[in-house]
Amino acid sequence: MMSDPMEDLVQEAESWKATEKPRDYKDAVAWAKGVFKRLNAKGAFQAGADTTMFLVDHTYNLALYDPEQYIKLAEKDRVWFNGLKAVASEILRRNEVMPQQIANWVADLIIGKAKEPKPARGRPPTTVHQAAIWVAVFQLVRWGWTATRNDGSSALSACDVVADATVLTFDRVKDIVEKPWRQPRYLLREWDYARTRLITGINLP
Secondary structure: OOOOHHHHHHHHHHHHHHOOOOOOHHHHHHHHHHHHHHHHHOOOOOOOOOOHHHHHHHHHHHHHHOHHHHHHHHHHOHHHHHHHHHHHHHHHHOOOOOOHHHHHHHHHHHOOOOOOOOOOOOOOOOHHHHHHHHHHHHHHHHOOOOOOOOOOOOOOOHHHHHHHHOOOOHHHHHHHHHOHHHOOHHHOOOOOHHHHHHHHOOOOO
């Protein structure tokens, strides 16, 4: 069975708790290169590697509790769009009662009314790669680096480190880090848990 690339990223990030803080910029770039090399070796960045398995595992009940919120996320983001397709399929496989909102969405999908959101301009990395970039930058922030910088500044930031460790430009790394819909999906930062708690009365994580 193929491993879940997002779980590979989670395990990689957990290993950093025992990692010594980089001494300088060169050391930080070497650390970041090692991160991406290890994840790449596990196949996390292969074509087709995505977060679908993780979303099914971690958002199945959220879709049942708060289908309207899931659908709104699916309308603006391809990851959540594919996640909702996978969750709807899993609901059918388990022979559970599908919320009417999701049933309506599936019906719209079949007739072409519900459409997959367009990707960002250009050719962005895979979602797993975006998540790895975000997590690497903010691990450097925990170690004392500034997350990013103004375009005209000569100071080096965590985004510069990750850009030098990958084939991406500083602007591309900064774009991934600053736009909330590109933050790592395994943290599920886009989900409004407070809203769902109000609906269900359940103390969700």
